[in-house]
Amino acid sequence: MRHIISLLMENEAGALSRVAGLFSARAYNIESLTVAPTEDATLSRMTIVTTGSEDVIEQITKQLNKLVDVIKVMDLTDGLHIERELMLVKVKAVGAGREEMKRTADIFRGRIIDVTDATYTIELTGTGSKLDAFLEAIDPAFIIETVRTGASGIGRGERSLKV
Amino acid sequence: MIYCQFMEATGAEIVVRCLAEEGVEFVFGYPGGAVLNIYDEIFKQNKFKHVLVRHEQAAVHAADAYARATGRVGVALVTSGPGVTNAVTGIATAYMDSIPIVVVTGQVPTPAIGLDAFQEVDTVGITRPCVKHNFLVKDVKDLAVTMKKAFIIAATGRPGPVVVDVPKDVTAHLTEFDYPATVEMRSYNPVVKGHSGQLKRAVQMLLEAKRPMIYAGGGVVLGDASPQLAELTRLLGFPVTNTLMGLGGYPATDKQNLGMLGMHGTYEANMAMQHCDVLLAVGARFDDRVIGNPAHFAREQRRIIHVDIDPSSISKRVKVDVPIVGDVQNVLTDMLALLKQAKEKPDAAALNAWWTQIELWRSRNCLKYNQNSPIIKPQYVVEKLWEVTKGDAFITSDVGQHQMWAAQYYKFDKPRRWINSGGLGTMGVGLPYAMGVQLAHPDAQVACITGESSIQMCIQELSTCKQYRIPIKVVTLNNRYMGMVRQWQEFFYGSRYAESYMESLPDFVKLAEAYGHVGMRIDKPGDVEAALKEAFSPALKERLVFMDFQTDQTENVFPMVEGGKGLSEMILAEEL
Numbered sequence: 001m002r003h004i005i006s007l008l009m010e011n012e013a014g015a016l017s018r019v020a021g022l023f024s025a026r027a028y029n030i031e032s033l034t035v036a037p038t039e040d041a042t043l044s045r046m047t048i049v050t051t052g053s054e055d056v057i058e059q060i061t062k063q064l065n066k067l068v069d070v071i072k073v074m075d076l077t078d079g080l081h082i083e084r085e086l087m088l089v090k091v092k093a094v095g096a097g098r099e100e101m102k103r104t105a106d107i108f109r110g111r112i113i114d115v116t117d118a119t120y121t122i123e124l125t126g127t128g129s130k131l132d133a134f135l136e137a138i139d140p141a142f143i144i145e146t147v148r149t150g151a152s153g154i155g156r157g158e159r160s161l162k163v
Numbered sequence: 164m165i166y167c168q169f170m171e172a173t174g175a176e177i178v179v180r181c182l183a184e185e186g187v188e189f190v191f192g193y194p195g196g197a198v199l200n201i202y203d204e205i206f207k208q209n210k211f212k213h214v215l216v217r218h219e220q221a222a223v224h225a226a227d228a229y230a231r232a233t234g235r236v237g238v239a240l241v242t243s244g245p246g247v248t249n250a251v252t253g254i255a256t257a258y259m260d261s262i263p264i265v266v267v268t269g270q271v272p273t274p275a276i277g278l279d280a281f282q283e284v285d286t287v288g289i290t291r292p293c294v295k296h297n298f299l300v301k302d303v304k305d306l307a308v309t310m311k312k313a314f315i316i317a318a319t320g321r322p323g324p325v326v327v328d329v330p331k332d333v334t335a336h337l338t339e340f341d342y343p344a345t346v347e348m349r350s351y352n353p354v355v356k357g358h359s360g361q362l363k364r365a366v367q368m369l370l371e372a373k374r375p376m377i378y379a380g381g382g383v384v385l386g387d388a389s390p391q392l393a394e395l396t397r398l399l400g401f402p403v404t405n406t407l408m409g410l411g412g413y414p415a416t417d418k419q420n421l422g423m424l425g426m427h428g429t430y431e432a433n434m435a436m437q438h439c440d441v442l443l444a445v446g447a448r449f450d451d452r453v454i455g456n457p458a459h460f461a462r463e464q465r466r467i468i469h470v471d472i473d474p475s476s477i478s479k480r481v482k483v484d485v486p487i488v489g490d491v492q493n494v495l496t497d498m499l500a501l502l503k504q505a506k507e508k509p510d511a512a513a514l515n516a517w518w519t520q521i522e523l524w525r526s527r528n529c530l531k532y533n534q535n536s537p538i539i540k541p542q543y544v545v546e547k548l549w550e551v552t553k554g555d556a557f558i559t560s561d562v563g564q565h566q567m568w569a570a571q572y573y574k575f576d577k578p579r580r581w582i583n584s585g586g587l588g589t590m591g592v593g594l595p596y597a598m599g600v601q602l603a604h605p606d607a608q609v610a611c612i613t614g615e616s617s618i619q620m621c622i623q624e625l626s627t628c629k630q631y632r633i634p635i636k637v638v639t640l641n642n643r644y645m646g647m648v649r650q651w652q653e654f655f656y657g658s659r660y661a662e663s664y665m666e667s668l669p670d671f672v673k674l675a676e677a678y679g680h681v682g683m684r685i686d687k688p689g690d691v692e693a694a695l696k697e698a699f700s701p702a703l704k705e706r707l708v709f710m711d712f713q714t715d716q717t718e719n720v721f722p723m724v725e726g727g728k729g730l731s732e733m734i735l736a737e738e739l
Contacts, residue, residue, distance in 0.1 A: 062475035068296040
């Protein structure tokens, strides 16, 4: 099962490596990991997308909680949540394909943020599966480069992860 | 301005004053470039004693043993680079057994970090997977508070090693010294009290048990919960077993104790574990050497109550029914209070039938061995050591067959008497462990049960023992083999003894004498007792005695649960 784990930790040097090291040392899967400071600069917020059986996920959350720098851990997939990922795609945009590419980007509510005679750079936000769908919708031969941030997540409604 | 300067201290002074404030008695260490400022401050003080080891690994082991034997935080001090890498084995050993130590490591000056400076390693990076926490102190203003955090983190919750890496320039920088009485950490709040609802469920379950079993691990020793465990066990009349790490947590000579369980546990303990209907696990973690194959263990229906301070130890290898996170002493105290209030009593008839079954298992006498051998049996040496020391010595061991025989035949009645590397299984710990224990308890009898292979991994410490007049007794069970490796090769590799024979052994008697100690070689069973009595006699009380017992090369450790097998699938000595 795919799980999205959110955590708050002290924004100190080496914080990221403690989490990354834990995942590799204990052979846990890690699909993506995003991290940045919060509005309180002493805190880092991390979103980890992982897969595993319920037992493994239970161990992952326990082991994360055990890290001395970690303040709070929440499995977003335990409740309603929103998940977003940002992708930048550089594509060939020439001839008839140029207009087609813009139309496809529009359908996916992508924005063209950089243009040359031969290329577009498209910015897309959504769940991971939406970004996947966009890449499937365009001719793979047109893709020059893709960059994805990995998922960020937040609980719906009142549900929040705060100190 | 002058007043202000008077209050200021260098980083090196701060390190030393923090250690003094913590009431540290001994710092085990080895100097080097990056820690010279700190050593200069150690030279100027008399609050604690520095013990100069001969290899940094031994410094950490000795600090670790000091912690195990006293319950206080052990302290080691090493230099940067190779000082740290040598210390890593010691740190990992302490980590696996949850031992509270603080290791202060020197680091190259902050401007040199990352530039591949002389004796530079990424200490925080190298030690991260084997510490409870570590710190790199980049600003002298953070030093005192970091030291305080290190001691708090090491000693509380599930204990463990903490590394404080201090760059050399930080030890020279000045700041005002103020050692905080305590430090709040919003991210660190170990749970200490057990959940009251879970406690009630647990007590109910214990009272309903027909075939109960108490399985007590190292957490009982670390959490100083032996009196509570004894009271609970006696009140309920249940059988109890100790893990390798838990030996001494419940008196070994008490009838209710079935002995150690696990890979080399007793027949009765392993059978009772497998066939019980309610299992109370206290400060133990169901590891692979204890319950064998978890699938085989799960074949029998039983309800499990698991008390542990570390939530991640619960339901890691074995699913439990009633998890209770908390300090074992608190939890057992609360459990006792509930039991005393309860109207129900344990089912006496069922318990009687269960004990009858257990006594049947016990009558197999699984630890018997040939008492008439013309060659010294290693088990015999340990039994005699127990007799000669009246069961009241501190025993350290190395790793291998001799460790198992020590665990099986030396009956520990008190906690913190059995000092060994259970988790990491580090050969070489025995001698430095004995140093740490003897320094902590100068008047106690301390023996290191070891083998001729293990002892050579830290044998340089005989020199440290000479310098500080540490009068430990080394009991070497010398079978000229890496015994446990040989045993596995005999059982599982067609007796192909690849590289497990110890050729070209030194003359240990001469070696001991060369280091300024007393050496003895014992060849015959009839001489074992006399040698031990002499070693522990008042005449040699102040001396380190190295006893080289020439033991049976072919002796194996029984019972044995093969890797991957179930607990009740033991090989017993008579079956071969």
